[in-house]
Amino acid sequence: MHGVLDQLGRPLHDLRISVTDRCNMRCDYCMPAEIFDSKHRFMHRNELLTFEEINSIVESLIPLGVKKIRLTGGEPLLRRGLEDLIQMLSKHPVEIAMTTNGLLFGGRGKSLRKAGLNRVTFSLDSLDPKVFEQITNTSGEKLDSILNAIDEAIECDLGQVRINSVIRRGINEQDIDRLIEQFEHLPVSLRFIEFMDVGNHNRWRYNNVVPSSEIHNYLKKRMNLIPIDSTHRGEVAKRWMVEGKRGFEIGFISSVSQPFCGDCTRARISAEGRIFTCLFASKGTDLKSIIRDEGNKNTIQNVISEIWKSREDRYSELRSKTPKPGTIVLPKIEMSYIGG
Numbered sequence: 001m002h003g004v005l006d007q008l009g010r011p012l013h014d015l016r017i018s019v020t021d022r023c024n025m026r027c028d029y030c031m032p033a034e035i036f037d038s039k040h041r042f043m044h045r046n047e048l049l050t051f052e053e054i055n056s057i058v059e060s061l062i063p064l065g066v067k068k069i070r071l072t073g074g075e076p077l078l079r080r081g082l083e084d085l086i087q088m089l090s091k092h093p094v095e096i097a098m099t100t101n102g103l104l105f106g107g108r109g110k111s112l113r114k115a116g117l118n119r120v121t122f123s124l125d126s127l128d129p130k131v132f133e134q135i136t137n138t139s140g141e142k143l144d145s146i147l148n149a150i151d152e153a154i155e156c157d158l159g160q161v162r163i164n165s166v167i168r169r170g171i172n173e174q175d176i177d178r179l180i181e182q183f184e185h186l187p188v189s190l191r192f193i194e195f196m197d198v199g200n201h202n203r204w205r206y207n208n209v210v211p212s213s214e215i216h217n218y219l220k221k222r223m224n225l226i227p228i229d230s231t232h233r234g235e236v237a238k239r240w241m242v243e244g245k246r247g248f249e250i251g252f253i254s255s256v257s258q259p260f261c262g263d264c265t266r267a268r269i270s271a272e273g274r275i276f277t278c279l280f281a282s283k284g285t286d287l288k289s290i291i292r293d294e295g296n297k298n299t300i301q302n303v304i305s306e307i308w309k310s311r312e313d314r315y316s317e318l319r320s321k322t323p324k325p326g327t328i329v330l331p332k333i334e335m336s337y338i339g340g
């Protein structure tokens with residue numbers, strides 16, 4: 001089999017795997033503390049896909065065209081023995097990346113690299129301890145350990161380290177400058193991400209979105225930005241080099257103002273094994289019960305192949321075409337569940 005195409009001609013290249021729905025932060029736009037409190041029911045251990053099950057799903061997806069895997073969550077580093085999973089997955093011809101808040105990364109860079117992790121992305125929205133605390137519900141004192149973790153990742157040769165920052169109006173716009181000053185001397189890619197209307201609890205308003213064009217126009221006046229060509233279909237970030245700052249790169253992910261559904265080559269698997277073909281999909285297909293009840297590789301491969309072939313998702317594009325830019329009212333699932 002040489003890959004599958006969906007209804008809009010998009011191949012299946014990337015797989016995001018959420019390895020846990022739990023997190024050690026409570027970002028207000030993702031897992032607000034008042035909702036994800038002690039009464040919230042997180043998944044039980046036996047509800048999660050085991051490492052063997054994840055590995056067997058990945059194995060059956062390679063012939064369908066999957067080339068990249070991103071481990072995410074919740075917070076992926078909370079999943080015990082993550083290195084063992086990475087080691088299993090590294091036997092396949094895929095690039096393995098991870099997105100983390102960095103709190104538990106310190107001291108693990110080498111073991112993650114040795115297990116086969118190729119790249120790491122850190123999510124960091126503010127360098128101001130008070131703002132960081134306000135956003136993440138986590139002590140601002142932890143910022144140092146995250147910055148140390150980023151240094152460690154660079155030293156461990158984990159590809160070009162990425163820093164993702166969701167910039168929201170009136171909350172952390174000041175961080176655009178702060179983040180650049182912090183990282184411009186390092187070989188990292190700093191990516192500004194538009195605040196998206198994922199999930200049901202993040203009080204998303206169009207007015208809180210800071211469009212990439214606004215940040216780009218602001219930065220253009222301060223520095224000479226040189227465009228970098230995209231390297232492959234499905235690359236979501238528009239990237240720029242900064243004159244005089246070797247190795248440093250600025251990227252924009254404009255999911256709201258310039259949706260890239262036409263090039264979206266991603267499927268997502270939740271920690272309990274449901275597959276989703278769009279970040280905004282409300283229904284997934286339960287792979288776990290297929291694996292546990294009757295499973296064999298061909299069945300999973302056939303099921304996913306059929307799902308992908310019938311895929312028509314393009315939520316962000318449709319949202320951008322609504323007369324008043326805003327959210328489309330749909331039952332949605334949470335980012336921490338589906339994996340960001």
Ligand code: SAM
Pocket residue numbers: 023029030072073074075076099100101121122123124164166193194195196197198202335336339340
């Ligand atoms: N806990 C890990 C972390 O924060 O990196 C991985 C999971 S988190 C859901 C993945 C990414 O999703 C983070 O970079 C986070 O900022 C982003 N994210 C969550 N909700 C978002 C939203 N509404 N709009 C844009 N990005 C969002």
Ligand code: SF4
Pocket residue numbers: 023024025026027030031073074075101123336
């Ligand atoms: Fe946790 Fe990441 Fe969501 Fe923040 S963005 S609450 S760190 S899963």
Ligand code: SF4
Pocket residue numbers: 259260261262264277278279280313314315316317
């Ligand atoms: Fe892909 Fe759905 Fe996002 Fe469009 S809205 S880019 S189809 S995940």
